[in-house]
Structures are given as C-alpha cells and as structure tokens.
Amino acid sequence: MPAKEIWAVDFEYRQTDLCGELPEIRCFCAAELHSGRTIKLWVDELTDQPPIDFGSHTILLAHNWKAEISCFKALGWPDPHNPIDTMIEADRVKMTAGSGYRPTSLKRLLEQSKLPAIEEKEEMRELAMENRRSALFSPAERQALLDYCLEDCLALLKLWPKIRATINSYIPDEETAFFWAHRRAKYVFCCADSDLYGVPVNQQLWDKMITKQPQIHSGLHARLKESYGCSDGVAHFKIAGLKQYIQHNQLKWPMTPTGLPKTDEDTLDRMAATNPQLIQFADLFKTLRKARAGNLNIHNGRCYSKIWPFAQAGTRNSAKSNFIFSAARWLRGLIKPEPGTGLAYLDYGREEVLIQAVLAQCPAYQKAYYSEDMHTANGKRFGLILEDMDKASFKAARTLAKTCTFRIQYGGQAVGLSQSLGISLAKAEQIIRAYRRDFPEIQQWRQRVESTAIAQRYLVSPDGSVLKFNENINPRTACNFPIQATGAAILRWTQIRLRGQGIKVLCPVHDAILVEYPLEKKEETLRICQEEMVAAGKLFLNENKLLVDVENEVAAPDSFPTGNPEIWDLVMELIN
Structure with missing residues (x-):
C-alpha cells in the first residue's frame, strides 16, 4: 500500500428530485490520517482545483463514492487515483448466499466495529436539502453543516484499521488486494455515470402512452382473453383460465404448493423458451404486471434509474x-x-459457456463455444434435432437445446429438466448423459467447487468479492457464483x-x-x-x-428495436 497520505472526504449537498441533474453542493470537508490535518470549505470557497492532491500517493476514503463522485463532477474535479469505498468494502465480505442486499450505513458500520457511533442528525440533512441557494445560508447554518460534514470524515478515519483489514481479507497479497479495492470504487464511478446519463427515449410517445394507459391496459387484457382465455378481457387476470389452457394444451407447467400455475418471471421465460405459443402470453402477462403508468422514470427525453453495484450474490448489479x-x-x-x-x-x-469452459479446463466445451452454432450442435448431440425437421420444428428444437445446455451447465437435474421443459424423464436423463459424456471436465469442476464451498464456507471471485455460505449449501448457487x-x-x-x-x-x-x-x-x-x-x-x-x-x-431519428413487435404494434394501435 504505497500511499503517503490517507484522506477521508465528504460533501453536504442538495439533490433535486429529478434524476439526471448534478447535486447542488453546500460544503466539502476532509481529514488526513497521519498528520491530523482537516479541511472545511463552504461551496463559495471551492474551485475547479481540488484542495487536496488526489494523485498516486494518496488514498481517498468515502462512504458511498456514488454520491461523492457526483459532487466531484459538479465541481469539475478529476477522478481520484486511489479511491476506497468503505461501504462497498464492508459489504464485500458480508454477502451470504440466500440473503438479500442491504447497504451498510456509516453509523451501522461504526456500531458493528464497536466504535463510537456518529449521531444521525435529521435536522442537518433537512438543512442541506432546503430549496435555497447556498449563498443564503447564515454563518451559523454554514458552521453547523461544516461541523456535521467533518464528523463523518473523522469517523471514517477511525474505521480505517478495520477497513484495511477487510480489504486484505481473502486476498493474501496486500498490493493485489488494494489494486482490486481501488477498481471496485472506480466501478462505482461508472454506476454514478449511468444514474446521471439515463437512456434517451421518445418523450412524446411516452406522454401519449401515459394518457392512454387505461386503453392500453384493457386492450392487453382483451388480447389475453382472446388468445389464452385467462382474463376477463377488461382488467382482471383469471388463474382458472390459465389452468384450463394448460390442461387443454397438455403443457407441463410448474405449480405452486397450492396447485396453482407459477407465474413468476423465471417460470414464464422458461415456458416461453420451450413453447413458442407462450411467448406472446409471457410478454402480455409481464407487461400487465410491469408496465403501469409512471413505472418508468421518464422526463426531459431520458429514462432514469438507479444501479446498485455488487448488489447480487454473483457480484452483478x-x-x-x-x-x-x-x-x-x-x-x-x-x-x-x-x-x-x-x-x-x-x-x-x-x-457463461466460455467462462465455465476455462474455469473447468474443458477443451471440448471451449471448442463448442467457438463453433458456428453451438446450440444446433448440442441439439444433435442431445437427439433433439433430426435431419428431416421442418423449419418451425428445427427452431423449437434448437431453442430447447439452448435451454437444456444452460440448465445443465448450472446444475439442472433430470427431474427438474423434465418438469420445467415438458419432456419425459427418460429424455431428460438421456440429454444429461450426453452432456456429461462429451464434457466430463464440467461435472468434475462442479464437484471441486462444491467441495471447496463446503470446506471453506465461502468462495472468492477473481477480483476479490466474496460469497459466504450457511450450513445448507445449495450446489447450484455455489457453482453459479464463479461463473x-x-x-x-x-x-x-x-x-x-x-x-x-x-x-x-x-x-x-x-x-x-x-x-x-x-x-x-x-x-x-x-x-x-x-x-x-x-x-x-x-x-x-x-x-x-x-x-x-x-x-x-x-x-437518430430511428428508434431501438422493440423486444416484441406484436405487442408494440398492438399498443400503437390502441393509443392511435
């Protein structure tokens, strides 16, 4: 850790309700670990030149860099060379399989570290968020916010020994550990950019869709009733109608413990993948569940959302x-x-195919990845694609082969494969045997990963993120994590x-x-x-x-391809 100075930094600012806008800064504070030096500056004392050298010899600590880097951007400051996000580092080693993600606040982190907790002063937050220019704050208000801001910096410095130990945990070499810690913080910068940028959209068309939302809603229900018989045609989904459709078409559909058809997104996607007639149903159902008025945060021609980095067990966003x-x-x-x-x-x-092939050191799987059409080859390997198939049958068989490949890759077993894909148990067993016969290293790798997870109760990603396990380890979760x-x-x-x-x-x-x-x-x-x-x-x-x-x-002026032209055309017809 070749750093001469370790600074903790914090801003107080006002963030407007509208996404896509930089924060209105009130003040900036910083504190240095070794010298004890502190900096307290109101916004009118800040320029486009940072008051600290953020170069290679300095480590810069912040708790949630997503907020702080937006303030850097508002001031025109360059990115720090060696940032550390104390929230990301604390959360990195606590992710446990099967548990949800909850960001650790600075106060909570201090309490967990048995350090004096800072007082969360709601009146200070409210003061910073007041809708008035920073120049209109009184001297007493400015001093109060500066003191409050510096308190967070001093708290971060108290946490530094624990954070340093956390960074070094699970990675024996300190230089490597800090290299990845800095990269994790720099990735937070990328997510902050995404929050700010948004995605350009057709604002005029969206406004029209919001106005016509009742017509869209009833029109989609009418299509559900007409095609699948599982809606009253106006506003309500009929689960009994779906059960009748399933029985009439002899579909193998996963059921809930109470005997009702599952309608979660994963089930809908799996059923649509192997039953082309259900693609329309899946999209209609998901549309009616998701596409409510105001569900998308659209204004000024952009669609905004918040991206939380490292928030899933596989370290994805x-x-x-x-x-x-x-x-x-x-x-x-x-x-x-x-x-x-x-x-x-x-x-x-x-x-995921090449990643697993490399991790498992399976040359045949690597070769399959680079083949012209892996899923057609696997369809023939599994006995799903036959020479004399017509175009529609070939497409359905290839889709089934693709689904089988990924489900087996992630540990799918014959019973689950049979039930979810609507194939016989004997056929599912045959497919799995063919997969394991031609790619034996994959199964051997899975067994090694599972054994490691059981022995250690944790796995570590290539860039140092950690997934912990409780006593009841799910082999599929363990083997999914490295990929x-x-x-x-x-x-x-x-x-x-x-x-x-x-x-x-x-x-x-x-x-x-x-x-x-x-x-x-x-x-x-x-x-x-x-x-x-x-x-x-x-x-x-x-x-x-x-x-x-x-x-x-x-x-421009063209639009992005819609993911489902049939529903898009229906909606355009309804609103016009």
Missing part, C-alpha cells in the same frame, strides 16, 4: 424496477437516440476502461453495455468498445477470446 431493460421487452421500442447521436448495444455472446462473478468482473473492467477513454456507457445490462456516441464518432467508438471488451475477457480468461456482438445499432 441490481437495478430498480424502473430500469428500462428490466421492464417488459416491447417497451424498448421507446428508446430513441437524440438528434446527431447513435446508440449501440454490445453483448458478450454465450459468455457469474467472473462475468461481472469482466464487464466491470470493460466499463472502467471505457470510462477512462471518454466512451459514454449509458448502462450495463447483465453481460452487455449500451453506449451513446456522436454520429461522426460511431466507427471509432464501436472499435474501442469491441477492443476493450475482448481485452477484458482475455485478462480474466487466460487469453481466451470472448465473442462480442454489436447486437443492435441505431442512429
């Missing part, structure tokens, strides 16, 4: 329900570049590198990114993105090259 890529797929047709700009959606193709965590690490590295080169990444979407660019810089932007995505994959996968697809690319 978590986004609020108003994230446009979490909404019903047809709503992606709202995405529309601003004049003079373009958008590109770049995706790692079949990323998802590696994929997440690859995408984080990509975003950090692209941010450093001035590429505007609007948001990550699982194993993809959405970038925005001036039309005159399209070729350069796409080239840099693809190069960095490939380089990140090689870094974490022993120089093996991940395939990168420019899945969608659109320039």
Whole structure:
C-alpha cells in the first residue's frame, strides 16, 4: 500500500428530485490520517482545483463514492487515483448466499466495529436539502453543516484499521488486494455515470402512452382473453383460465404448493423458451404486471434509474424496477437516440459457456463455444434435432437445446429438466448423459467447487468479492457464483476502461453495455468498445477470446428495436 497520505472526504449537498441533474453542493470537508490535518470549505470557497492532491500517493476514503463522485463532477474535479469505498468494502465480505442486499450505513458500520457511533442528525440533512441557494445560508447554518460534514470524515478515519483489514481479507497479497479495492470504487464511478446519463427515449410517445394507459391496459387484457382465455378481457387476470389452457394444451407447467400455475418471471421465460405459443402470453402477462403508468422514470427525453453495484450474490448489479431493460421487452421500442447521436448495444455472446469452459479446463466445451452454432450442435448431440425437421420444428428444437445446455451447465437435474421443459424423464436423463459424456471436465469442476464451498464456507471471485455460505449449501448457487462473478468482473473492467477513454456507457445490462456516441464518432467508438471488451475477457480468461456482438445499432431519428413487435404494434394501435 504505497500511499503517503490517507484522506477521508465528504460533501453536504442538495439533490433535486429529478434524476439526471448534478447535486447542488453546500460544503466539502476532509481529514488526513497521519498528520491530523482537516479541511472545511463552504461551496463559495471551492474551485475547479481540488484542495487536496488526489494523485498516486494518496488514498481517498468515502462512504458511498456514488454520491461523492457526483459532487466531484459538479465541481469539475478529476477522478481520484486511489479511491476506497468503505461501504462497498464492508459489504464485500458480508454477502451470504440466500440473503438479500442491504447497504451498510456509516453509523451501522461504526456500531458493528464497536466504535463510537456518529449521531444521525435529521435536522442537518433537512438543512442541506432546503430549496435555497447556498449563498443564503447564515454563518451559523454554514458552521453547523461544516461541523456535521467533518464528523463523518473523522469517523471514517477511525474505521480505517478495520477497513484495511477487510480489504486484505481473502486476498493474501496486500498490493493485489488494494489494486482490486481501488477498481471496485472506480466501478462505482461508472454506476454514478449511468444514474446521471439515463437512456434517451421518445418523450412524446411516452406522454401519449401515459394518457392512454387505461386503453392500453384493457386492450392487453382483451388480447389475453382472446388468445389464452385467462382474463376477463377488461382488467382482471383469471388463474382458472390459465389452468384450463394448460390442461387443454397438455403443457407441463410448474405449480405452486397450492396447485396453482407459477407465474413468476423465471417460470414464464422458461415456458416461453420451450413453447413458442407462450411467448406472446409471457410478454402480455409481464407487461400487465410491469408496465403501469409512471413505472418508468421518464422526463426531459431520458429514462432514469438507479444501479446498485455488487448488489447480487454473483457480484452483478441490481437495478430498480424502473430500469428500462428490466421492464417488459416491447417497451424498448421507446428508446430513441437524440438528434446527431447513435446508440449501440454490445453483448458478450454465450459468455457463461466460455467462462465455465476455462474455469473447468474443458477443451471440448471451449471448442463448442467457438463453433458456428453451438446450440444446433448440442441439439444433435442431445437427439433433439433430426435431419428431416421442418423449419418451425428445427427452431423449437434448437431453442430447447439452448435451454437444456444452460440448465445443465448450472446444475439442472433430470427431474427438474423434465418438469420445467415438458419432456419425459427418460429424455431428460438421456440429454444429461450426453452432456456429461462429451464434457466430463464440467461435472468434475462442479464437484471441486462444491467441495471447496463446503470446506471453506465461502468462495472468492477473481477480483476479490466474496460469497459466504450457511450450513445448507445449495450446489447450484455455489457453482453459479464463479461463473457469474467472473462475468461481472469482466464487464466491470470493460466499463472502467471505457470510462477512462471518454466512451459514454449509458448502462450495463447483465453481460452487455449500451453506449451513446456522436454520429461522426460511431466507427471509432464501436472499435474501442469491441477492443476493450475482448481485452477484458482475455485478462480474466487466460487469453481466451470472448465473442462480442454489436447486437443492435441505431442512429437518430430511428428508434431501438422493440423486444416484441406484436405487442408494440398492438399498443400503437390502441393509443392511435
């Protein structure tokens, strides 16, 4: 840890209710660990030159860098060279399989560390958030906010020994441990950018959709009734109608303990993947559940959402329900570049396959990844694709083969495969035998990972994130973690590198990114993105090259492809 100075920093600011706006800063405070030096500055004393050297010899501590880096941006300050996010570091070692994510507040972290807790003064927060210019605060109010702000900095310095020990935990080499800690904080900067940027959308069309929401709602219910018989055609879903549809079409549908058809998103996606006639049903149902008026946070032609880094057990991000890529797929047709700009959606193709192949050291699986059509090859391997199939049957069989591949890869067993995919138990067993016969190293790797999780009660990702386990370890969760965590690490590295080169990444979407660019810089932007995505994959996968697809690319005045043209066309008909 070659740092001469360790500073804790904090801002007090007013954040407006509207996303996409930088905070209105009240004051800045900082405290240095070794010298005891402190800095307290009201906003009118701050310039575009930071009062501290944030270079390579300085470590900068903040509790939730997402807020602080927005203040840096508002002031025009450069990014710090060695940031540490004490909230991310504290949460990094407490993620437990099966538990939800709850960010650790500074007060709670002090209490857990048996240190004197700071007093959370609601009146100070309210004072900072008052809707008036900073110049209108009285001298007494300014002093109170400055004292309150500095208190957080001093508390962070008290926490430093514990945070340092936490950073070093699970990674024996301190230099490596701090390298990844700084990268984790820098990834928080990327997420702060996403919160600020939003995604460009057709504001005029959205306003019309909000106005016509009752007509859209009843129209989609009418389509549900007409096609599937599971709605009253106006406003209410009929589970009895769905049961009748399932029985009439002899579908193997997962049921709840009370005997009702499951309608969670995972079940809908699985059923639609293996039963093409259910694609429309799944999208209609998810639309009626998700696409309520106001569900998307859209204003000034952008759709905004908050992205929480490292919030899932696989160290991937978590986004609020108003994230446009979490909404019903047809709503992606709202995405529309601003004049003079373009958008590109770049995706790692079949990323999890190569990751597992490399981790398991399975040459056959690596070869399958690079084959022209892996899922067709697996369809033939599993006996699902036959030579004399017509086009529709081939497409359905290939989709089934794709689903089987990923479910077995993540530990799916014959009974579960049979029940969820609507195939016989004998067929499911045959498919699993074929998979294990041709890719034996995958099963051996799974057994090693499971044994390690049982012995250690934790697993560590390539960039130092940790997943802990209780006594009852779910083998699928344990084996899923290294794959998802590696994929997440690859995408984080990509975003950090692209941010450093001035590429505007609007948001990550699982194993993809959405970038925005001036039309005159399209070729350069796409080239840099693809190069960095490939380089990140090689870094974490022993120089093996991940395939990168420019899945969608659109320039103003065109709109992004909708995820479901049939529902999009229906909605356009309803509102017009």
